Amino acid sequence: xxxxxxxxxxxxxxxxxxxxxxxxxxxxxxxxxxxxxxxxxxxxxxxxxxxxxxxxxxxxxxxxxxxxxxxxxxxxxxxxxxxxxxxxxxxxxxxxxxxxxxxxxxxxxxxxxxxxxxxxxxxxxxxxxxxxxxxxxxxxxxxxxxxxxxxxxxxxxxxxxxxxxxxxxxxxxxxxxxxxxxxxxxxxxxxxxxxxxxxxxxxxxxxxxxxxxxxxxxxxxxxxxxxxxxxxxxxxx
Amino acid sequence: xxxxxxxxxxxxxxxxxxxxxxxxxxxxxxxxxxxxxxxxxxxxxxxxxxxxxxxxxxxxxxxxxxxxxxxxxxxxxxxxxxxxxxxxxxxxxxxxxxxxxxxxxxxxxxxxxxxxxxxxxxxxxxxxxxxxxxxxxxxxxxxxxxxxxxxxxxxxxxxxxxxxxxxxxxxxxxxxxxxxxxxxxxxxxxxxxxxxxxxxxxxxxxxxxxxxxxxxxxxxxxxxxxxxxxxxxxxxx
DNA sequence: CTTTTAGTGAGACGATCGTCTCATGTCAAG
DNA sequence: CTTGACATGAGACGATCGTCTCACTAAAAG
Numbered sequence: 001x002x003x004x005x006x007x008x009x010x011x012x013x014x015x016x017x018x019x020x021x022x023x024x025x026x027x028x029x030x031x032x033x034x035x036x037x038x039x040x041x042x043x044x045x046x047x048x049x050x051x052x053x054x055x056x057x058x059x060x061x062x063x064x065x066x067x068x069x070x071x072x073x074x075x076x077x078x079x080x081x082x083x084x085x086x087x088x089x090x091x092x093x094x095x096x097x098x099x100x101x102x103x104x105x106x107x108x109x110x111x112x113x114x115x116x117x118x119x120x121x122x123x124x125x126x127x128x129x130x131x132x133x134x135x136x137x138x139x140x141x142x143x144x145x146x147x148x149x150x151x152x153x154x155x156x157x158x159x160x161x162x163x164x165x166x167x168x169x170x171x172x173x174x175x176x177x178x179x180x181x182x183x184x185x186x187x188x189x190x191x192x193x194x195x196x197x198x199x200x201x202x203x204x205x206x207x208x209x210x211x212x213x214x215x216x217x218x219x220x221x222x223x224x225x226x227x228x229x230x231x232x233x234x235x236x237x
Numbered sequence: 238x239x240x241x242x243x244x245x246x247x248x249x250x251x252x253x254x255x256x257x258x259x260x261x262x263x264x265x266x267x268x269x270x271x272x273x274x275x276x277x278x279x280x281x282x283x284x285x286x287x288x289x290x291x292x293x294x295x296x297x298x299x300x301x302x303x304x305x306x307x308x309x310x311x312x313x314x315x316x317x318x319x320x321x322x323x324x325x326x327x328x329x330x331x332x333x334x335x336x337x338x339x340x341x342x343x344x345x346x347x348x349x350x351x352x353x354x355x356x357x358x359x360x361x362x363x364x365x366x367x368x369x370x371x372x373x374x375x376x377x378x379x380x381x382x383x384x385x386x387x388x389x390x391x392x393x394x395x396x397x398x399x400x401x402x403x404x405x406x407x408x409x410x411x412x413x414x415x416x417x418x419x420x421x422x423x424x425x426x427x428x429x430x431x432x433x434x435x436x437x438x439x440x441x442x443x444x445x446x447x448x449x450x451x452x453x454x455x456x457x458x459x460x461x462x463x464x465x466x467x468x469x470x471x472x473x474x
Numbered sequence: 475c476t477t478t479t480a481g482t483g484a485g486a487c488g489a490t491c492g493t494c495t496c497a498t499g500t501c502a503a504g
Numbered sequence: 505c506t507t508g509a510c511a512t513g514a515g516a517c518g519a520t521c522g523t524c525t526c527a528c529t530a531a532a533a534g
Binding site for chain 4: 299300310311319
Binding site for chain 1: 296371372374375377378379392394396397418421422424425426428430431433434435437438439441445446448449450452453456457459460461
């Protein structure tokens with residue numbers, strides 16, 4: 001008598017009746033500019049609550065986040081289509097390095113030194129917030145794997161402006177294409193993803209990771225500078 | 238009248254009564270060497286089914302995987318503590334580049350050329366299996382974020398041997414420390430994580446990604462070679 | 475062939491997810 | 505102050521997750 005199935009499996013034929021469409025989440029009846037303050041505050045409270053709960057590395061349930069924000073579950077879903085979307089925005093707003101402050105009283109214009117300094121800041125941020133960043137990364141990965149239309153910004157890019165700021169004083173010394181290439185390559189090394197590689201794949205500790213990255217970013221800057229100086233963009237002929 | 242709560246929230250005081258301990262999952266009554274064949278086959282079937290279902294980018298439910306493997310849900314949980322653990326093992330076994338074949342009839346010993354070739358192989362693998370890799374990465378990230386004891390190998394390292402093989406003919410030209418540093422830095426660029434950065438952060442397409450990585454790996458190899466030649470390990474001295 | 479026992483199937487269970495509806499509260503314009 | 509539009513709260517609902525128990529099957533041992 002396999003007549004009694006577990007409830008999840010009933011109506012097996014039309015199998016996926018609800019067929020999640022991840023991106024057609026209507027932000028309820030939120031129109032652009034009505035009661036903006038009220039909405040700003042609940043949104044801020046939700047993110048703050050999520051950020052708080054993420055610190056211990058456990059993925060908080062939306063129920064917990066909503067409770068911590070003194071907001072109902074339904075309201076939380078009116079602001080974010082799912083838990084992950086909340087986790088994506090949460091963990092970094094307080095930890096992001098301040099670009100102005102970083103280079104404020106630093107008169108050095110040596111691009112290698114400045115890039116290294118910028119990398120050090122990102123490095124600290126990533127390793128100090130490892131738990132939260134892991135959750136955030138996981139959230140963006142699965143979000144992106146499913147619905148791909150992505151009118152929403154999947155991911156905020158913090159490293160780009162930081163890299164630009166670090167290289168700004170020397171910008172004129174790079175050829176255009178070389179700069180674009182360097183910028184992208186540095187982004188590979190700067191990001192929090194590199195922390196994942198060091199931890200999970202290479203099994204190196206924070207200090208070794210920092211040394212490797214410090215060497216790599218400087219080597220790349222040097223290489224790009226040299227190629228630009230020689231006046232050829234790609235060196236394989 | 239907040240007497241009627243949603244069922245999930247009842248018994249609020251002891252809140253987390255079950256308190257997931259991710260790693261004390263007992264593999265049921267599976268002792269090392271009894272009915273090994275039977276167990277090997279069900280495990281293999283589960284992984285194969287997961288691999289199959291992952292190809293479209295949707296995270297398959299364990300119910301679906303078990304059904305595809307012609308196995309009951311309970312049995313699947315006897316082999317893997319959760320869906321993620323299955324997804325981690327699934328997506329890459331068939332796609333990993335074969336190191337021997339890659340360098341078989343390639344007499345070149347130029348480390349830059351060989352590294353570039355290896356990177357190209359990893360690049361293809363990563364971009365061809367984007368959906369599966371995203372799921373796998375997300376799974377390892379959250380696994381690592383929670384229970385951290387990790388007697389299990391969180392992640393298999395495919396890039397390490399590949400990098401070693403590519404650099405093997407030129408190995409003698411590197412100083413030891415420089416080689417270790419180069420190896421780690423290349424691992425940052427080789428991995429599937431870099432695909433994520435290109436896609437989600439930099440928004441570059443596959444071709445541009447390949448160009449950036451090709452330039453970066455060659456530049457790093459060159460830099461490490463040069464430093465080794467000059468006989469100094471770190472150049473900021 | 476029988477007995478033992480390890481692997482399995484079926485499904486109940488509580489928890490969380492994301493959706494939806496209805497009622498209530500609250501801001502802001504008249 | 506009233507009123508209408510909008511934000512919120514409360515909770516039902518079906519789906520999936522991971523755990524657990526019980527019964528059944530089939531491999532291995534005698």
